[in-house]
Amino acid sequence: MDEELFHRHSGGAANRADGDDIQLDADAPKAIFEPSTGGSATEAIVSLVAQENGCAPLELDPLYDAVDPEALDSICTATPDSSLRLSFDYAGYTVLVDASGIVQLVPADD
Incomplete structure (x- = not known):
């Protein structure tokens, strides 16, 4: 997993738009x-970001400001064996989600 590339998607303000x-x-x-x-990508994201920031999940900005949580969980549940990968910025990180069940954080570019 660590050697794979995640493609940044363009189109929305929450998505990376540079195509790298x-x-x-x-x-x-x-x-x-x-x-x-039934594992939730959104729960994994919020928990991981809170852990990395040393705060409680409820202290973070709402995830829906960055991505539609219901849509994200639906996509991951509907395509768990796919090679679907997406990214978006949230709470100072670029959040990388692999529909197979992996979330990874990369510090967002300033």
Whole structure:
């Protein structure tokens, strides 16, 4: 997983618009969720970001300011075995989501 590239998607303000690829860092924070058994990508994202920021999840800005949480969870649940990958900025990170069940954080470019 750490050697794969995540493609940044353009189109929305929450998505990276420069079209570059992101190479993952083996040391970057990551979380696993199980989409095939109802695991939630959004819960994994919020928990991981809160952990990295040393705060409670409710202290973070709402995730829906960056991405539609219901749509994200639906996509990951509907396509758990796909090679679908997406990214968006949230709380100072570029959040990388692999529909197979991996979330990874990369510090967002300033």
